[in-house]
Amino acid sequence: MAANTVRSITEQEWGRLVACAKGQTEPDLVVQGGTILNVYSGELMEANLWVVGNRIAYLGPRVYEGTQAQVIDARGKVVSPGYIEPHAHPFQLYNPMRYAETILARGTTLSVNDNLMLVLGMEFAQVGRFFELMAQLPIKMIWGLRLDPQAHLPEKKHKFGHIPVSRLLKNPYVWQVGEVTDWKSWIDGDEEMRDNALTARAMHKRVEGHAAGVSWDTLNVLTAAGVTADHEAINAEEALRRLRLGVWTTLRHSSLRPDFPQILPELIPQVKNWSRVMMTTDGPTPEYLQNGYTDFLIRHAIELGMDPITAYQLVTINPATYYGVDAEIGGLAPGRIADINVLSNLLNPTPELVIAEGRIVARDGELVEPLKGPSWAEIGMPPVKKLGSPIQPNWFDVYTDGDTFPVMRLSNPAITRREEMPVEKDASGRVVGLVENSEDLCYVSLLQREAEWVCNGVIQHFATSLAGLASSYTGAREYLVLGRDKKAMAAALERVQEIGGGIVIVDENHNVIYELPLIIGGSMGDQTVEELVKASRELLAVLKELGHPHYDPIYTLLFLSSAHLPEVRLSSQGLFEMKTKRVLHPSRTLR
């Protein structure tokens, strides 16, 4: 069975490579006079690099004196391997192409990506085709396959079944399964999850965990079940627990969880072996990307006291070794793919020059030419469609049989707590006055894209004076609609459909006060990351005006229907309690 590979090599390429290594033929490109960051030996060494095609042929003192090669004068510079992001979610408003161009310009030459939004939005044959098309880019876009929809959506579970996953696992650009967010179902015997994880393992692929807050004993079970890496440690103790149990430990500093200051100062003096540690940005929202990407992680880790060479190893040779491809990438040595960053000095990891696959792709943070990727029309994630009939404000009504209702209290951008609130109802069982008589409650509904069902709830601490917000950007890939005024909620959703998908906020007169089109399946934008930085800042500013108390509303919109987080979530079945896996309040059929 096929293990992970990066790029295949033909006989002819091999012949050119070996001839150049022997000094018999000319290289295509030379990086001369620089200080090589040798991630294998952990040293800085004066040496030259010769590149033929997309691979390094020679590392050493040999000085190039020919005339044909492109020579990069690296005197006074540090030359490092391209950076590797081992765990990415390339769809936080941006799409995987925009993500790729942004991070490549900052020296990340390989990213291992989540496929969740793609699987939810496409047929599985299209997903494989998309992986093939993305593989044509100079940045290597590699994929992990989810084993569950990360939401309580039984009607979508087949997309994560054994047939699609085992077929996609044969794709050479798929290196792992996971992150396994519904690990409880896996260890409790979900057969498809078990079979998929075992198939991945038999193919020498990795199984990534998502073991947020788990105890030593539960981590034992997950490790026994086959988890090979995890990025959910939020303090030094949790990181050490993973290391001690043989789990590769990916340290995270993301927009939602900027954890390095909590983890690193305590962890650094305690770790004696860094060879099984990696670092991740974990799918940051657009603003984060302004400060860099993996280069920012290296810089921040060094600022917090990590040895600089170790910081680079954590994002180069370590992830390459973890994924079993260290003979191909992760360091500067003969035979390796020529993914090379030229840095002004070791303490400045943002490259002056990025070489990917043996060619210069970026200078001073800008790509030398745009990446030529697939068009979204070709891939087939069309904009959202308008419903055949008008949106009804009463779709957002909340009905109950009981005297209390499980309100979702938003305690930070991602976590909700269950708050049973007493309610009054009219003769039909419709809750009346609960939202209207309270300052900080909003209606919240998850509406199926064809309006076949709706899950109605009430949320606290989202906003105090929001009339209506609608978003086609949700973890469930349905519509999320929030607000205190049901007619305004319907108007916001109407507008989302008019613009082909996105996020819209309207005021009490139904005037649009914020609008962000996301036309790729309604889940991702085709805008540049810079445009999305502006748009996401504006979203936060508009919501703050409306009394939103938190700092990352993009993640809130994404996660309100994601069942991997405490405590209550919206789902196709109804309000779902993560811990007990119980539906607290059922959804309604609309047609």
Ligand SMILES: Nc1ncnc2[nH]cnc12
């Ligand atoms: N579990 C997750 N799913 C989607 N996007 C994410 N970003 C960070 N964690 C994520």
